[in-house]
Amino acid sequence: DTEVTQTPKHLVMGMTNKKSLKCEQHMGHRAMYWYKQKAKKPPELMFVYSYEKLSINESVPSRFSPECPNSSLLNLHLHALQPEDSALYLCASSQGRVGGPFTDTQYFGPGTRLTVL
């Protein structure tokens, strides 16, 4: 089973709202990722968690706040977003290893389509 699930599938929010995106995997993976994808573009890496610790932050604005409560769950908390933040947000996971999370295949979830009004 190589399934990564994401909820909600769609989200519409105003610029003053606070919302959260959720990602879950039960493959025993220890590395989890958030990507942002604009239309007709490749995914852009935002954050990487390795063994529940934030290991990479690709200079993402603080209005995006990631959280990894346990090895199976990954959240992305959203606050005071801008219309330009509207995009498909993808979660991915990989086996991971203590020395770094990038040496193996990443499996992606279906994404959350976010619209900021």
Place this chain on the structure above:
Amino acid sequence: AQSVTQLGSHVSVSEGALVLLRCNYSSSVPPYLFWYVQYPNQGLQLLLKYTSAATLVKGINGFEAEFKKSETSFHLTKPSAHMSDAAEYFCALQRYQGGKLIFGQGTELSVKP
């Protein structure tokens, strides 16, 4: 610096025709290479990966890719296109010793009946 170039942002083929999607890479160390497919309004699905074993890699849905070091290429092929193959295809590079996925710009495949 590592990079991936996908030649052709849009490729159109007839149903039953050969599919060829081109990917060239630049890397100073042996790379891991991937092809992902993205259907409309969905996430990325792994088609196949090259990890320095066999140079001809077979993937799902009848796709395969050949790693050619001399040409720094990893082109994706399928002998006979099906309507269901219409999607966006991304080639990606991952450094052998670890490193984030570096994606190409993507190629949109259209299949005509």
